[in-house]
Amino acid sequence: xxxxxxxxxxxxxxxxxxxxxxxxxxxxxxxxxxxxxxxxxxxxxxxxxxxxxxxxxxxxxxxxxxxxxxxxxxxxxxxxxxxxxxxxxxxxxxxxxxxxxxxxxxxxxxxxxxxxxxxxxxxxxxxxxxxxxxxxxxxxxxxxxxxxxxxxxxxxxxxxxxxxxxxxxxxxxxxxxxxxxxxxxxxxxxxxxxxxxxxxxxxxxxxxxxxxxxxxx
Amino acid sequence: xxxxxxxxxxxxxxxxxxxxxxxxxxxxxxxxxxxxxxxxxxxxxxxxxxxxxxxxxxxxxxxxxxxxxxxxxxxxxxxxxxxxxxxxxxxxxxxxxxxxxxxxxxxxxxxxxxxxxxxxxxxxxxxxxxxxxxxxxxxxxxxxxxxxxxxxxxxxxxxxxxxxxxxxxxxxxxxxxxxxxxxxxxxxxxxxxxxxxxxxxxxxxxxxxxxxxxxxxxxxxxxxxxxxxxxxxxxxxxxxxxxxxxxxxxxxxxxxxxxxxxxxxxxxxxxxxxxxxxxxxxxxxxxxxxxxxxxxxxxxxxxxxxxxxxxxxxxxxxxxxxxxxxxxxxxxxxxxxxxxxxxxxxxxxxxxxxxxxxxxxxxxxxxxxxxxxxxxxxxxxxxxxxxxxxxxxxxxxxxxxxxxxxxxxxxxxxxxxxxxxxxxxxxxxxxxxxxxxxxxxxxxxxxxxxxxxxxxxxxxxxxxxxxxxxxxxxxxxxxxxxxxxxxxxxxx
Numbered sequence: 001x002x003x004x005x006x007x008x009x010x011x012x013x014x015x016x017x018x019x020x021x022x023x024x025x026x027x028x029x030x031x032x033x034x035x036x037x038x039x040x041x042x043x044x045x046x047x048x049x050x051x052x053x054x055x056x057x058x059x060x061x062x063x064x065x066x067x068x069x070x071x072x073x074x075x076x077x078x079x080x081x082x083x084x085x086x087x088x089x090x091x092x093x094x095x096x097x098x099x100x101x102x103x104x105x106x107x108x109x110x111x112x113x114x115x116x117x118x119x120x121x122x123x124x125x126x127x128x129x130x131x132x133x134x135x136x137x138x139x140x141x142x143x144x145x146x147x148x149x150x151x152x153x154x155x156x157x158x159x160x161x162x163x164x165x166x167x168x169x170x171x172x173x174x175x176x177x178x179x180x181x182x183x184x185x186x187x188x189x190x191x192x193x194x195x196x197x198x199x200x201x202x203x204x205x206x207x208x209x210x211x212x213x214x215x216x217x
Numbered sequence: 218x219x220x221x222x223x224x225x226x227x228x229x230x231x232x233x234x235x236x237x238x239x240x241x242x243x244x245x246x247x248x249x250x251x252x253x254x255x256x257x258x259x260x261x262x263x264x265x266x267x268x269x270x271x272x273x274x275x276x277x278x279x280x281x282x283x284x285x286x287x288x289x290x291x292x293x294x295x296x297x298x299x300x301x302x303x304x305x306x307x308x309x310x311x312x313x314x315x316x317x318x319x320x321x322x323x324x325x326x327x328x329x330x331x332x333x334x335x336x337x338x339x340x341x342x343x344x345x346x347x348x349x350x351x352x353x354x355x356x357x358x359x360x361x362x363x364x365x366x367x368x369x370x371x372x373x374x375x376x377x378x379x380x381x382x383x384x385x386x387x388x389x390x391x392x393x394x395x396x397x398x399x400x401x402x403x404x405x406x407x408x409x410x411x412x413x414x415x416x417x418x419x420x421x422x423x424x425x426x427x428x429x430x431x432x433x434x435x436x437x438x439x440x441x442x443x444x445x446x447x448x449x450x451x452x453x454x455x456x457x458x459x460x461x462x463x464x465x466x467x468x469x470x471x472x473x474x475x476x477x478x479x480x481x482x483x484x485x486x487x488x489x490x491x492x493x494x495x496x497x498x499x500x501x502x503x504x505x506x507x508x509x510x511x512x513x514x515x516x517x518x519x520x521x522x523x524x525x526x527x528x529x530x531x532x533x534x535x536x537x538x539x540x541x542x543x544x545x546x547x548x549x550x551x552x553x554x555x556x557x558x559x560x561x562x563x564x565x566x567x568x569x570x571x572x573x574x575x576x577x578x579x580x581x582x583x584x585x586x587x588x589x590x591x592x593x594x595x596x597x598x599x600x601x602x603x604x605x606x607x608x609x610x611x612x613x614x615x616x617x618x619x620x621x622x623x624x625x626x627x628x629x630x631x632x633x634x635x636x637x638x639x640x641x642x643x644x645x646x647x648x649x650x651x652x653x654x655x656x657x658x659x660x661x662x663x664x665x666x667x668x669x670x671x672x673x674x675x676x677x678x679x680x681x682x683x684x685x686x687x688x689x690x691x692x693x694x695x696x697x698x699x700x701x702x703x704x705x706x707x708x709x
Contacts, residue, residue, distance in 0.1 A: 012705030
């Protein structure tokens with residue numbers, strides 16, 4: 001403990017300056033009570049903040065240039081790319097930022113963006129074939145990973161259920177509203193059903209327990 | 218375990234390797250985790266044994282000191298049904314947290330000797346199994362977050378960041394609390410989602426007791442130190458808000474904005490942490506002389522300090538005083554069970570202690586009464602059980618509810634004063650003092666925690682702005698009344 005020569009405050013060993021009057025305290029003990037903080041500011045937060053700012057500027061530039069030069073709405077593709085970059089590399093959930101959730105949310109975002117581009121753009125994009133194929137691949141990869149590492153991944157069931165729901169819903173819409181049936185839709189329906197049946201046969205107890213936790217109110 | 222403080226004769230240890238392995242097998246046999254985790258447990262035990270041997274204990278004595286049941290059968294795959302919905306008060310914390318702002322608090326113990334991290338780590342392994350609600354990780358459901366049982370190695374860390382800095386809770390293996398050590402100080406930092414000060418303090422005291430036992434120091438048996446050989450009791454993990462009397466009236470969180478101390482918030486939070494270390498008897502006697510208790514007295518000093526630290530001249534100062542509801546209900550939950558009282562004094566009425574204290578006493582009496590706290594608890598229950606809130610998907614809640622709460626609570630208090638009270642447990646001269654630190658929040662710029670142990674009482678001040686008018690005035694008020702104050706804190 002030292003005494004500030006200026007205001008006579010009794011101050012501990014951590015300070016360089018008196019916390020009461022601000023004047024310099026000359027003799028400093030070797031053993032401080034607090035560490036010298038290594039990371040003064042959260043690097044991730046700075047990195048995220050600046051990256052998002054840069055992406056917003058790029059988005060605005062692409063739209064302005066596209067409008068100025070005219071022609072096809074190519075800025076849509078740029079925005080899609082920027083958004084996916086953000087989703088994949090910059091966006092992180094504060095709770096449960098797991099690989100399955102991130103992967104499937106990117107996949108569903110891609111599907112949604114493709115539908116939007118298809119609706120806005122005049123270019124031919126066969127979403128009836130492409131989207132079921134993407135969802136099929138996503139379910140195979142995420143389902144495989146989920147069951148391969150079940151003990152660690154079992155709580156990440158929701159994104160898979162959600163993706164299966166999206167898959168079945170889109171098949172139903174295409175079939176019942178538009179009367180469309182393509183082979184990728186059949187394969188997607190098949191893999192969705194397979195995951196459901198496989199889960200119920202081999203992991204019923206654990207999965208029901210996880211679902212109970214997830215939907216508690 | 219960064220610093221190697223103990224000289225170990227590796228040759229001696231190598232000769233005893235077979236004995237070590239056989240003793241290790243006895244205590245680690247019940248651990249049923251992946252090999253990598255078991256390897257880490259083994260390293261923890263090895264480091265502790267090395268420490269004991271360097272302190273002239275034999276291998277047998279070292280294992281005797283560690284105890285045969287340190288791991289028990291706790292470290293195996295948890296029952297899938299072992300999880301905890303958040304209590305009524307905790308539900309808002311994960312919704313309103315940001316990457317840089319989480320509701321954290323810290324309790325520290327300043328030991329008389331240098332901390333031995335090797336032993337502290339083992340003490341944590343021994344203690345955590347008695348605290349299942351702390352042995353969890355935060356998860357996200359469709360409607361609410363919840364705490365899911367976590368069976369991995371819980372680790373201690375050497376302190377290197379700002380006090381109460383946000384805790385990472387986004388993976389399966391993240392803890393909801395931290396145990397830190399630095400020189401002679403051991404600290405626990407808890408995310409409010411899991412427990413209030415009572416729960417955190419119970420875990421902390423139990424940990425300190427076990428740590429001291431492992432160091433061969435005398436230990437204590439007290440009500441507030443849990444027996445780690447016992448099975449956790451269901452009443453320790455209940456949501457006690459559901460047990461409160463159903464008050465017909467509800468009183469809520471809606472407050473007019475309060476006057477704030479002046480200054481710009483710094484990018485690094487908290488901007489400053491200061492401890493006013495005083496003699497308990499000095500403070501108690503001075504408070505008595507002024508016709509109030511310690512809380513009332515410190516509050517009156519804080520009102521004078523905030524007045525001198527603000528540039529505003531119109532408005533009301535509002536200081537939040539958390540109140541432990543266990544004093545009104547015979548529950549032993551280790552989760553959140555606190556509400557708060559608000560003491561409001563208009564700017565022009567903050568003149569001197571003599572005029573402030575009667576107003577503070579009156580408001581404290583009403584605000585900390587069972588009726589008042591029941592009304593607030595009823596409001597909390599009403600909000601979280603409202604179907605519109607309850608069944609709103611969590612993503613939407615994060616956007617809507619958190620913004621409403623942030624809007625309501627933003628700048629709603631001038632300061633917070635949390636009086637943890639006296640730590641009555643006897644640690645046989647191994648602890649010099651305790652500190653209670655509240656993390657920075659959006660609702661106010663200055664928070665104070667007060668805790669006493671033996672003959673010292675520590676007022677810890679956490680500020681979000683650098684300007685020093687608040688603490689300078691507070692120091693002046695205390696010293697002018699003859700209270701001897703030593704100031705400690707972090708040097709920024």
